[in-house]
Amino acid sequence: MNWEIVIGLETHVELATRSKIFCGCSTAFGAAPNTLCCPVCLGLPGALPVLNEQAVELAVKAALALNCTVTPVSRFDRKNYFYPDLPKAYQISQLYAPLARNGHLDLPDGRRIRISEMHLEEDAGKLHHHDDRTAIDYNRCGVPLIEIVTAPDLSGGEDAVAYLERLRSILQYLGVSDCRMEEGSLRCDVNLSVRPAGSSELGVRTELKNLGSLRAVRLACEYEAQRQIAILESGGQVRCQTCRWDEDARRTVPMRDKEQVGDYRYFPDPDLPPLAVSGEQLNRLRSKQPELAHEKCARYARDWSLSDYDCTTLTSRRELAAFFEQVVSLGAPPKQAANWIMGQVLRRLSADGLDVEEIPITAQALADLIHLVERGTINRNTAVEVFDAVFTGGDPTQYVRAHHLEQSSNTEQITAAVEETLSQNRKSVEDWLSGKEKAAGFLMGQAMRTLGGKAPPALVSEIVRQLLEREKSQ
Numbered sequence: 001m002n003w004e005i006v007i008g009l010e011t012h013v014e015l016a017t018r019s020k021i022f023c024g025c026s027t028a029f030g031a032a033p034n035t036l037c038c039p040v041c042l043g044l045p046g047a048l049p050v051l052n053e054q055a056v057e058l059a060v061k062a063a064l065a066l067n068c069t070v071t072p073v074s075r076f077d078r079k080n081y082f083y084p085d086l087p088k089a090y091q092i093s094q095l096y097a098p099l100a101r102n103g104h105l106d107l108p109d110g111r112r113i114r115i116s117e118m119h120l121e122e123d124a125g126k127l128h129h130h131d132d133r134t135a136i137d138y139n140r141c142g143v144p145l146i147e148i149v150t151a152p153d154l155s156g157g158e159d160a161v162a163y164l165e166r167l168r169s170i171l172q173y174l175g176v177s178d179c180r181m182e183e184g185s186l187r188c189d190v191n192l193s194v195r196p197a198g199s200s201e202l203g204v205r206t207e208l209k210n211l212g213s214l215r216a217v218r219l220a221c222e223y224e225a226q227r228q229i230a231i232l233e234s235g236g237q238v239r240c241q242t243c244r245w246d247e248d249a250r251r252t253v254p255m256r257d258k259e260q261v262g263d264y265r266y267f268p269d270p271d272l273p274p275l276a277v278s279g280e281q282l283n284r285l286r287s288k289q290p291e292l293a294h295e296k297c298a299r300y301a302r303d304w305s306l307s308d309y310d311c312t313t314l315t316s317r318r319e320l321a322a323f324f325e326q327v328v329s330l331g332a333p334p335k336q337a338a339n340w341i342m343g344q345v346l347r348r349l350s351a352d353g354l355d356v357e358e359i360p361i362t363a364q365a366l367a368d369l370i371h372l373v374e375r376g377t378i379n380r381n382t383a384v385e386v387f388d389a390v391f392t393g394g395d396p397t398q399y400v401r402a403h404h405l406e407q408s409s410n411t412e413q414i415t416a417a418v419e420e421t422l423s424q425n426r427k428s429v430e431d432w433l434s435g436k437e438k439a440a441g442f443l444m445g446q447a448m449r450t451l452g453g454k455a456p457p458a459l460v461s462e463i464v465r466q467l468l469e470r471e472k473s474q
């Protein structure tokens with residue numbers, strides 16, 4: 001029998017605010033344990049939450065970019081459960097009137113993934129398990145989160161990864177979150193079931209947690225789908241469970257029967273007033289929405305005829321796209337700018353262990369360098385040498401002048417150098433005359449060497465040809 005995999009994702013994203021959602025504590029990552037806490041985020045008696053407006057603004061930006069309808073008045077609810085990382089024994093979340101609903105995200109292949117809702121909530125603390133004890137760090141308690149819930153529209157691990165990549169790109173471009181999976185600022189739970197191909201009914205699903213990377217998401221989906229299919233094919237029934245992904249064993253491990261929404265005894269939080277988002281606020285945020293990666297891709301291809309690969313690479317990070325556009329705005333031809341950035345800039349960043357946020361060379365310096373090549377002042381090989389010299393600072397034009405790197409386009413000078421080369425390499429000239437085509441390449445290399453590499457290769461090659469042809473006719 002053919003089986004169809006059905007996946008829905010719940011993604012938690014930490015918002016890039018400086019302070020927490022209901023108090024003034026810092027959201028900095030990596031501080032010493034329990035140093036970024038106060039009575040509010042620790043849930044001490046008498047402490048009252050006050051909503052961080054910046055968190056609302058970022059969440060609304062995300063909702064608009066995901067084509068959601070923003071709820072004019074949303075509400076906060078208490079989700080009750082005890083776990084040591086949650087000192088209040090309830091999480092402030094939104095159930096009955098979430099911030100936004102009914103959005104969608106389009107995958108690169110054009111398929112539309114429906115987003116059923118998006119709500120605001122607070123993060124819990126973090127447990128650190130050691131051999132004989134568990135330590136608790138409450139620094140993360142109260143960090144603002146959005147939870148984005150899709151409809152069951154994805155049909156495999158690759159799909160889930162494609163969705164997450166596009167979601168991450170959108171949120172990073174918006175500045176809503178840094179979306180670092182390795183730091184937990186983007187976390188994803190997978191709901192997966194299988195059904196006979198063509199059936200419209202949903203099978204019993206399991207929830208997969210603890211997916212720390214895109215690779216883990218893909219592998220866990222593949223493993224879990226096969227596990228469920230094996231159960232069904234042997235006549236068994238899938239249990240509605242929560243499973244953990246065991247990265248080392250590369251398998252999903254059932255943890256507990258899945259809770260139902262009623263188990264949490266949600267009720268409206270009496271400490272927080274309803275959250276109103278006005279039409280005016282929506283219009284203001286909508287007008288400030290930046291151009292997103294896939295929109296830039298389409299524009300680069302349309303206006304500058306860049307290939308799919310170029311567009312995708314250049315827009316893979318907001319900072320890289322911004323740098324590229326700056327170089328182009330300074331007059332560099334787009335294709336040249338793209339080649340330099342994807343070739344040399346990315347090469348040096350990786351060699352120097354730098355992130356694209358830290359490109360040391362200025363857009364002006366790179367544009368100048370490209371101009372030097374375009375005008376024929378230096379050739380491509382020299383340009384790479386200059387690039388490496390000025391990558392961490394410096395002016396290409398000054399560098400070229402100071403090191404006498406200008407190439408000669410003076411035909412007489414080049415002709416003289418080629419004549420000298422031919423007279424010193426008679427054997428190769430004879431070889432060429434007797435039909436050995438390779439000899440021309442050798443002579444070309446020797447002539448470039450005589451010129452110290454400072455001449456346009458195409459011109460030198462042309463002159464070598466001319467002089468050889470002349471020898472032949474003599």
Ligand SMILES: [Zn+2]
Nearest residue numbers: 023025038041
């Ligand atoms: Zn606090």
